[in-house]
Amino acid sequence: MNDISTQPVGSLPPGRSGLPIVGESISYLRDPARFIQQRQQQYGNIFKTHLFGRPTIALIGADAARFLFANEGQRLEMTNTPNFEALLGVHSIGVKTGSAHQVLRKQLFQAFQPRALAEYTVTMETMTHCYLQKWEQMRELTWYPELKQYTLDIAYKLLVGVDTTADENLGTLYETWSNGLLSIPIRFPGSKLDRAMRARERLLQRIDTLIDQRQHNPSTQQDALGILLQAQDEAGNYLSRADVKDNILALLIAGHETLTSALTSLCLFLAQHPDVLQTARAEQAQLGLTGTLTQESLKQLSYLEQVLKEVLRMAPPVVRNGQRKVLETCEFAGFVIPKGWDVFYQIQETQQDPNVYTHPEQFDPQRFAPDRAEDKKVFSHIPFGGGIRECLGKEFARLEMKLFATLLIRDYDWELLPGQNLERVVLPFSRPRDGLKVKFWQRQK
Ligand code: HEM
Known part of the structure; x- marks a missing residue:
């Protein structure tokens, strides 16, 4: 060769x-x-x-x-x-390069600006409560698919303004889509790639309908769909429908697959490290956070921030x-x-470099405490990538992770069910092989 x-x-x-x-x-x-x-x-x-x-x-x-x-x-x-x-x-941002990528990125970024994130917080909290209550009623659950539904629900609600509950097939379509990513790159009837491409077409049809609905009932809603429909390129032209559709699909995919992985790892690590869970709970109790969560109140949870950073270091979704x-x-x-x-x-x-991290194989959120700050070397902690293609949804993801973690650890307890395979599958997105089976209940305080 x-x-x-x-x-x-x-x-x-x-x-x-x-x-x-x-x-x-x-x-x-x-x-x-x-x-x-x-x-x-x-x-x-x-x-x-x-x-x-x-x-x-x-x-x-x-x-x-x-x-x-x-x-x-x-x-x-x-x-x-x-x-x-x-x-x-x-037409997707993940495929575009050069100035076309930069222009599109700037447009899409509007959906992730601090003002937009502040507005998302209330809806995220309401939806998180609903799921936590649902899991409490289930008592035993496989968390990965549940978290997938949760993150997909939030992505749809906040990025395109719709409820997914009426569309039972949605989760399966995304699953079939992902299965095509690493399959043999030959499309023939019934092949994984063929099924994935059909799933893509059906997802795009649904997005088409959403665009029609939004155009018939224009709202002032500044979600990703609204922003893309109003976006113009450098020459003042509106984006084509194909542009809008590919990019909404890209955001909905990027916005839930990665977060599902991150939240599943969080739940696993906390179950395996009760001392860390206790410290995170003590921090909340000490701060006495009451009422609706805001970005400002979440910012005070600095130990929890270290925990989330450590989860993303140990088990980066990508x-x-x-x-x-x-x-x-x-x-x-x-x-x-x-x-x-x-x-x-x-x-x-x-993120496992022993020249940067002490005992990199150990789950140790204290490594990010200000006195240790082990990630001070630039680009040693890169779960969201970096440079001009750094994750566009980074702050959205950090917000959802922190809000979810805050409510989960405050009000609930869980333990791993025996006899499951926790081995980590890394592609296309990191997850435990059996999907994390747990017993879940409300905490006695
Ligand atoms: C914990 C959650 C997440 C992780 C770990 C993650 C990770 C990443 C990484 C590593 C990249 C860069 C890939 C590369 O360099 O080739 C990336 C890009 C991207 N992410 Fe995320 N992501 C997360 C959540 C999200 C969310 C919630 C959204 C949107 C709602 C999102 C949207 C995007 C987009 C649009 C890009 C492409 C950016 C570009 O090419 O300019 N991500 N993400």
Whole structure:
């Protein structure tokens, strides 16, 4: 296999290219976490491989992340696997590059400004109470699918202004959509990709209907749908319907899959670390937060903030960022990164660096206390990525996580049911294999 598409000046990073065409994709997909760990042990923090038909370089560590973010949009550019691109849609923010990406990002950002977030808080709290009460009545539940419904419900309500309760198939459609992300990139009737593409079409049809409804009954609501329908490009043109549809779908997907993963990990870690749960409860009791939660009251919960940061360090929902295409040959850490190759950085391993974090394998929220601040090295804590493609919904996600955690730990208790597999599956989004089965009840205070 030809390893180099241009003439590099230095040597390529160590690593393997695997089999012709498939490269190392099969062993990667079989166990992505092991794949990375083994190669990191063997070759270090930068190594070459061949994934999804592309010669690729993996980067690990804060310095590597800094290299990638600094070159984003210049020598490196977002690229996607064929499945990702087909399932997200060519108009989606996740696929766009250059100035088209920047303009769209600015427009979408309006839905996540501090003013918008302040308005979301009340609805988030009401909806969270409803779900907590539902789980109390269930007594025993598998949390991952429940949290998926919860985060999807919130995303629909706040981003497009509708209740999902009437649409029972919605959860299944998103599930089928996700199953296509890592499937064989060939579409034939009944294949995973085919089913996922059909799910995409049905989700887009629903968004179409929402657009019609909004256009017939224009509201002053400044949610993501309203913003996109009013948004204009640099030439003053409104976005096309296809643009609006792909981006609403992107937000609804990004807005619930990742959060489901983060909340599930939070619930798992707290069940496994009762001392941390007690400290978080003591903080709340000491602050005496009463009445409706606001962003200001949530800000006071600094220990809880450390807990959430530690959850996202230990189990980042997205273990690696999307792929970047190398537009111009460059060098990093003494190795050549050739034009025409792809690169990606590993979030999971970057956040496990023993040179940055003491006992990185331990769940220890105190590492983020002001006197330790172990994440002071820039880009050593990157669950939301960084640079010009940093997560657009970061503050929305942090708000939802904190609000959910505050109400959960204040009023409820839970314990893990025996006989379940808690092994972590990392792709497409991190989660425990059996979905986290728990007993759930109201706390006796
Ligand atoms: C804990 C929850 C979340 C995590 C861990 C997370 C993580 C990430 C990461 C790592 C990226 C960058 C990917 C890359 O560099 O290739 C990203 C991008 C993005 N995220 Fe999130 N995300 C979360 C929640 C959300 C939410 C709630 C929304 C929206 C409601 C959202 C919308 C987006 C969008 C639109 C992008 C693409 C930004 C761009 O390309 O300019 N995310 N997210």
